[in-house]
Amino acid sequence: MRQSNLFFTTKREVPAGEVSKNAILLERGGYVQKTLAGAYSYLPLGLLVIRKIGNIVREEMNKLPRTSEVQMTILQPRELWEETGRWDDAGMKEIMYRVGDDNSAGLGASHEENVTDLFRHLFSSYKELPMAAYQINTKFRKEARAKSGLLRGREFLMKDLYSFHASEEDLDTYYEYAAAAYMQVYERMGLKAIRTEASGGVFSKQHSDEFQIICEVGEDDIYLNATGDLAWNKEVIDGEDDPKLLEFSGGEIRKASAVEAGNIFRLGTKYTAAMNAQVSGENGERIPVYMGCYGIGVSRLMGILVEIFGSLGENNRGAKIVWPESVAPVQCHILDLLNDGTAEQLYTHLSNLGVDVLLDDRSDKTAGEKFADADLIGAPHRIVVSKRSLEAGGLEYSLWQKEDAKILSSEDVFALFKKTSPQ
Amino acid sequence: MRQSNLFFTTKREVPAGEVSKNAILLERGGYVQKTLAGAYSYLPLGLLVIRKIGNIVREEMNKLPRTSEVQMTILQPRELWEETGRWDDAGMKEIMYRVGDDNSAGLGASHEENVTDLFRHLFSSYKELPMAAYQINTKFRKEARAKSGLLRGREFLMKDLYSFHASEEDLDTYYEYAAAAYMQVYERMGLKAIRTEASGGVFSKQHSDEFQIICEVGEDDIYLNATGDLAWNKEVIDGEDDPKLLEFSGGEIRKASAVEAGNIFRLGTKYTAAMNAQVSGENGERIPVYMGCYGIGVSRLMGILVEIFGSLGENNRGAKIVWPESVAPVQCHILDLLNDGTAEQLYTHLSNLGVDVLLDDRSDKTAGEKFADADLIGAPHRIVVSKRSLEAGGLEYSLWQKEDAKILSSEDVFALFKKTSPQ
Numbered sequence: 001m002r003q004s005n006l007f008f009t010t011k012r013e014v015p016a017g018e019v020s021k022n023a024i025l026l027e028r029g030g031y032v033q034k035t036l037a038g039a040y041s042y043l044p045l046g047l048l049v050i051r052k053i054g055n056i057v058r059e060e061m062n063k064l065p066r067t068s069e070v071q072m073t074i075l076q077p078r079e080l081w082e083e084t085g086r087w088d089d090a091g092m093k094e095i096m097y098r099v100g101d102d103n104s105a106g107l108g109a110s111h112e113e114n115v116t117d118l119f120r121h122l123f124s125s126y127k128e129l130p131m132a133a134y135q136i137n138t139k140f141r142k143e144a145r146a147k148s149g150l151l152r153g154r155e156f157l158m159k160d161l162y163s164f165h166a167s168e169e170d171l172d173t174y175y176e177y178a179a180a181a182y183m184q185v186y187e188r189m190g191l192k193a194i195r196t197e198a199s200g201g202v203f204s205k206q207h208s209d210e211f212q213i214i215c216e217v218g219e220d221d222i223y224l225n226a227t228g229d230l231a232w233n234k235e236v237i238d239g240e241d242d243p244k245l246l247e248f249s250g251g252e253i254r255k256a257s258a259v260e261a262g263n264i265f266r267l268g269t270k271y272t273a274a275m276n277a278q279v280s281g282e283n284g285e286r287i288p289v290y291m292g293c294y295g296i297g298v299s300r301l302m303g304i305l306v307e308i309f310g311s312l313g314e315n316n317r318g319a320k321i322v323w324p325e326s327v328a329p330v331q332c333h334i335l336d337l338l339n340d341g342t343a344e345q346l347y348t349h350l351s352n353l354g355v356d357v358l359l360d361d362r363s364d365k366t367a368g369e370k371f372a373d374a375d376l377i378g379a380p381h382r383i384v385v386s387k388r389s390l391e392a393g394g395l396e397y398s399l400w401q402k403e404d405a406k407i408l409s410s411e412d413v414f415a416l417f418k419k420t421s422p423q
Numbered sequence: 424m425r426q427s428n429l430f431f432t433t434k435r436e437v438p439a440g441e442v443s444k445n446a447i448l449l450e451r452g453g454y455v456q457k458t459l460a461g462a463y464s465y466l467p468l469g470l471l472v473i474r475k476i477g478n479i480v481r482e483e484m485n486k487l488p489r490t491s492e493v494q495m496t497i498l499q500p501r502e503l504w505e506e507t508g509r510w511d512d513a514g515m516k517e518i519m520y521r522v523g524d525d526n527s528a529g530l531g532a533s534h535e536e537n538v539t540d541l542f543r544h545l546f547s548s549y550k551e552l553p554m555a556a557y558q559i560n561t562k563f564r565k566e567a568r569a570k571s572g573l574l575r576g577r578e579f580l581m582k583d584l585y586s587f588h589a590s591e592e593d594l595d596t597y598y599e600y601a602a603a604a605y606m607q608v609y610e611r612m613g614l615k616a617i618r619t620e621a622s623g624g625v626f627s628k629q630h631s632d633e634f635q636i637i638c639e640v641g642e643d644d645i646y647l648n649a650t651g652d653l654a655w656n657k658e659v660i661d662g663e664d665d666p667k668l669l670e671f672s673g674g675e676i677r678k679a680s681a682v683e684a685g686n687i688f689r690l691g692t693k694y695t696a697a698m699n700a701q702v703s704g705e706n707g708e709r710i711p712v713y714m715g716c717y718g719i720g721v722s723r724l725m726g727i728l729v730e731i732f733g734s735l736g737e738n739n740r741g742a743k744i745v746w747p748e749s750v751a752p753v754q755c756h757i758l759d760l761l762n763d764g765t766a767e768q769l770y771t772h773l774s775n776l777g778v779d780v781l782l783d784d785r786s787d788k789t790a791g792e793k794f795a796d797a798d799l800i801g802a803p804h805r806i807v808v809s810k811r812s813l814e815a816g817g818l819e820y821s822l823w824q825k826e827d828a829k830i831l832s833s834e835d836v837f838a839l840f841k842k843t844s845p846q
Contacts, residue, residue: 009545041493041537044492068429070466070467072458073462132430138561
């Protein structure tokens, strides 16, 4: 991609009204543009990142047994939500947008009713179970305060997975597979997630699990042991003397702020019972169907990545994002400071090798402006083509915005990408 | 994919309340499930088809000069629409859903305001033009009657492209590139589209262009000449004696019902002027920005394909869809009537060759049920593994649901896919 051709620009100033780090950096980097509080439009590079995050999630979900990708409607008919009593539920009323002249539909804040309706249309026998379906789709929630950028939005992208089982044991088995898939998702984008015991809510006596990432702007407080492999949300802990903490921690307990990057729930039969979504059992009798639900905020992950891997700098200088390679919009950013055709050749050659390259081909920008933009954009590999680099015998190459750029020949650069390229 | 693992089933009966061919066949084939009138959930195979259609559109849009993919918000702030006067426009009020406790936002029925807002945030000089951005995103329209399945929905998937230019001539140039890209889109999915002159609406004295596909359920009437390379929407024709018809047609004129599969408009400066989205010109003066918009209904195309390539059969028998290979959910459907491992081996081998295969591995279905389902699903290549086929020396192979199945050896089948496979 040529930078001059893209429908985007970076910004020098902190956008008016933005207070969260991820929103500031993503808008300054030309990744998103705020359209209204809590709702961001994705510009070309932002769409590439969100799609890469979505594809990592998709690949891990597709490995789960008997799990299909679907896409449910955003419009939610009132009748479905009346079946479960959630249409008039006070908490749901607070967050669900209603639409239509007669308010006869809602906008999906969650899809338990919708997916259970699909399930009962499609399946009728225990022999067909387990079955699971997920989607990556836009969700809507009336957030009173939407000031955390992509961490908490009114319109956001979410992966929601729902599984259906003929027994509680089968649900428990799938639940653990899903938990393992979640850990894979975070690991693949360079995030250290902590599986954290949380309340089961109204659905289940069993606990639910959250996947928490330690982060100072996180809205959750968690307690974790020294190795970080056992953790509890504050909501399930009865003060710092809770015997649970003492029993499992070996004495060393830390408290930390964390942001929830996913959660998984055993819903049991709440929705399937209310919506009459039973199946026939071995002897033809109607048997209950046990359900689990599993959510990951895809656009929230983009915000979390910037909270973790971004830096605001000081006095508007030094702002940068350092994307992990798996989700970076491009692998390589070429800064052409010479405009003599050398960078163009390199761009063509690397593109032909299958490397995703962004070429800063703008002729009306200073070197300083190009470096500042490249810091904000944050591609893992950077190559500068300048008079100085050519005089020093080649191209200036740096990785992850580290200071120690090296001078490499074109051949060295090609060899590098032959090694790092996934092909 | 194994059919028994997928979150879908076919249906034997015409779904209650459906009258349109595409809705009946898509729901019977397990492609979609109606959630409310005019809003369909996509089941796994339906999502594959809609994604293939979307990718064809995406590839052709990406070939257009200086054109980027973005994703704008579905929520539309009232203030933006008040700038253009469309918030209180009677026609727009009729189709745009409003949301929020104070109705302070709408759901995107169209994104001119949103994209013009992005444009003015990002660009300020004629030197940066032309610039164009498109998205493939969910749109919402309050349709009073939504009875045409995927042809006219309340919630639907659309590709909308917007271009910005420093002169009318530049807009005209891009407009023709876009028209050519549209023709490529339809051709790649086996549809014969007719570029049809239509009204420019309130935006422009120049005509707009529609891409019409002849189809008996189409809502438009068009006049076309013998070769079909010149056509007019009835709305721009002054009766059958209109001199325009006589002049260009060479005397032979047909009238036909057609369904609109896309349209392109010159918007001129209507939105950019109302929203103060001018740029600086050569001498620093503010100059007007000319805009074009270009729409393709992605989910509507899925409906059109079924109207054209599907058949309802008679008395609930013989219903089928025959997908063009470029948009079929899978290339090949293997019907296992034997369950002795032969079909499994074939499935593994073809999958390893990179062929998209659906294996009907269900052991509780009769041969008749499997054939009827395969007709509805409509994969281009079908392979039946049965006692009869093995006795005849191999596998029963047929293309496009033609009657004359051939007996082929496994090697013949592999060779066939080596030839047809895109790799």
